[in-house]
Amino acid sequence: MSNSPDVLFLVLDSLRMDRVSTYDHDRETTPALSTLSTYATTYENAFAPAPWTLPSHASMFTGTFPSEHGVTNGFSDDMCRLSPSRSTLADVLSEDGYRTAGFSNNPWVGQLSGLDRGFDEFVEWDLEISSEGDDSVHTSREELYSRCHSLLGKGARQPVFALKRRFFTDSLVDRTKRWIERGIDSAEPTFTFVNLMEAHSPYFPPKQAFEELGLEVPGPLEPRVLNTKLLAYVMGKTDLDPDTRRRIMEYYDASTRYQDRKVEEILSLLQREGVFDDTLVVVASDHGKTLGDYPRDEHPPHYLRDINLNVPLWIKRPGQREGETLEDMFELASLFDVVRDGNPPSGRYTRDVAIAEDFVPHAGRTTPDEVVRWRVAADEGNKYVRNDTGAEFLFDRSSDTLLRSPDPERCDVAAETLSERVRQFGRDDGAEHGGDDESNAPGREIDSGVEAQLKDLGYM
Template sequence: MSNPDILFVILDSVRRDRVSAYGHERKTTPTLDRLAEEATLFESAYTAAPWTLPSHCSMFTGLLPSEHGITNGFSDRSLRLPESIETLTERLSADGYRTAGFSNNPWVGSLSKIDRGFDEYVEWDLEIGVDGDTDISTMRDRLYSAAHGLLAQAARQPVFLLKRPLFTSNLVNRASRWLRATARDEPPAFTFLNLMEAHSPYFPPKDAFQDLDLSPPGPIEPRLLNTKLLAYVLGRSDLPPERRERVLEFYDASLRYQDRKLDQLLSVLKETGRYDDALVVITSDHGKNLGDLDRDGTPPHSTREVNTDVPLIVKRPEQDSPERVSDPASLTGIFDLVTDPELPPREALCSEEGTLVEDYVPHTGRTSEPTTQWRILTDSEHRYVRAEDGRDYLFGPDGEPLSGDREPLRNRFSEAMESRVEKLSERGNEAKSDPEKLSRGIESQLEDLGYLE
């Protein structure tokens, strides 16, 4: 079997329960719905970590955070993947692939060294991080890239109001040009995108609200809503029910707009005649707590369903009929899935032992608060959550804590977790270092996204 073209798209911060392909009442993702009609939908997929940086590093290495060493951002370890750990892009490049990446997220690129192995890479602020020979950037793109630092410094915040209508559209247009250019070549192409419409702040276009029969916002509402949402994300205020409902409407409209951009990518693949034989992987790096759970609760809300349960749809080369997989799937299996085209998706992604997730709290920010490691083991029905100090919690299918005589079940999960942990490697220990020094542009963007105060 020849190596297929690969399209790998991470829809940043997309909750499984807000995706219409998984039953959400609003038609938030018609493109994903259509893709699921001819692809494999994993009903119980879980991220390796409930926030962007370690989750992406896990997908690109096939390792859990404790193995690759990228855990909670600033508190105890480096932000950069160790050179000794191979990324999936480096493997594909060695196998003869031409590779290009387009990222909406500052964590995903040169900051974390996820850009290793790419022939072309466009960063979150539209800087051309790795410049190849396919001429996918226009003269305007190159001028913007050359001046992006000065623009960010002048604006203090890197024009986040333009992030949605300009940055996302620009990245998808460049990816489309890449897909067309490489379709004429013999070597297979690997195309990666991170699109983050589902990550606050939210500025979806008015027609996305109209598509969902929602009331479009006025000129001031998006700025006011996002200011209040950021205060909630930073723990400075609550999210009242009426505001939460409107936030979810903005969230759903953002998904609808993003789905439109995903349709553009798939349409280009079809237009070039490369779709049928391509491997297409669409997932999310984590979910998002939007007032569903107490932000100060124990165990942390980041260990619960709204943060760890993600959509995952895979179209195999030449697949044209739908399949549903109920077994628990881990996004760490994406490494094997894309680097071994003959490996069946279920075999690459699923385990009868359940799926292991790791969380290190606090995630990011400059804080003297000690880091606590949490692990989650789920069989898609029950969820066992344990802290490194031994505190543990067991949740049932409804997400509620289990009470009564549940010791046999708790002991079974505890033993299964111990068995899984014993098999983990410690290759990421070399990632320990002093906290990174960030540029003012990246700091401003991370503040805007709620990662820094």
């Protein structure tokens, strides 16, 4: 088996483990991923390095944790971008002779954060072609979309029904399939990265997805009304009443079902072309999503619940034909090594304890005066949480319950384990906004169109 296999790296943004049928959700939301699990390794205890998109992707792309790579927060006046001195996965694979392409549904994942670096081809959330190495890859209509990307971005905002995210998702998946098809006979291996975010609010799933799940099909006005309520909740302006939350979860499931069909299109293409067996396939969520599950003002922050950190993950190694399930802890930052190595044994990068970090607040229009850093150390049974002020907490992971009177000895052991891992970090300077000026790229101002989209997604 080649040490440089073709790689498909698919991130399903904000996909919660408890809403995935492969992980025993009672609705059949992900039949394509269930089929993949019969070939792949399914990880029960995969942990995101951070509970939101920007730092989590930066960790997967660099193999480091947020306080190491410095991409911890996003603010309109002082954006965090990946340091030019830190190599990305696409950089490394390009140097190894790979042809690379990225297709991103999320504004954070691309030129805004510097995560498009190293890609021969990169298509942004609003269909802008920000990197183009081969003129034959994109059609004339797609080139037109790229020139008009600012108008398309404005059309993606919530009040407009004529142009919603499915338009962008369909386009990105079509381009992904075309890229894969054109690389089939290439002498060079290919690295294909895709971010899809149908599981991220707002939710506008097609009627067919509701029908497939046996759910009530919404009328023409309900999606707009429901998503307005959801955005108000995400921005901390109101809570979700039980009926509204129940309906939102139905929209979430329907969106996940639609997204699963897009995943099936990509995986089926690999099967039809006879390259699935030899391809390294990685499918992961970058984080989960809290939708009224816990009080927004709880301490420690609800972002650090397992529903946000314990994420779905499947890895199908080249030549792997039988599925397996691993219970050991796995850190998504290790995906950098998995992809770089090409065909590592399934348990090589599992750990006894997984680490995560969160810098609060995450994003906003202006830089806050203070950012609080939280760190997590989780094993299969417990999750230890502390912040830089010295507050520490212990959760029982079987029920995700905060232990009010934790065993002091158990806390001491967890604290030392976490401290030892942090001491091994390549860089830990406590940077709040990406580190010192010498090691991090200068901030990039967010233009009004992108900022508007980030607001509609609940980031600002």
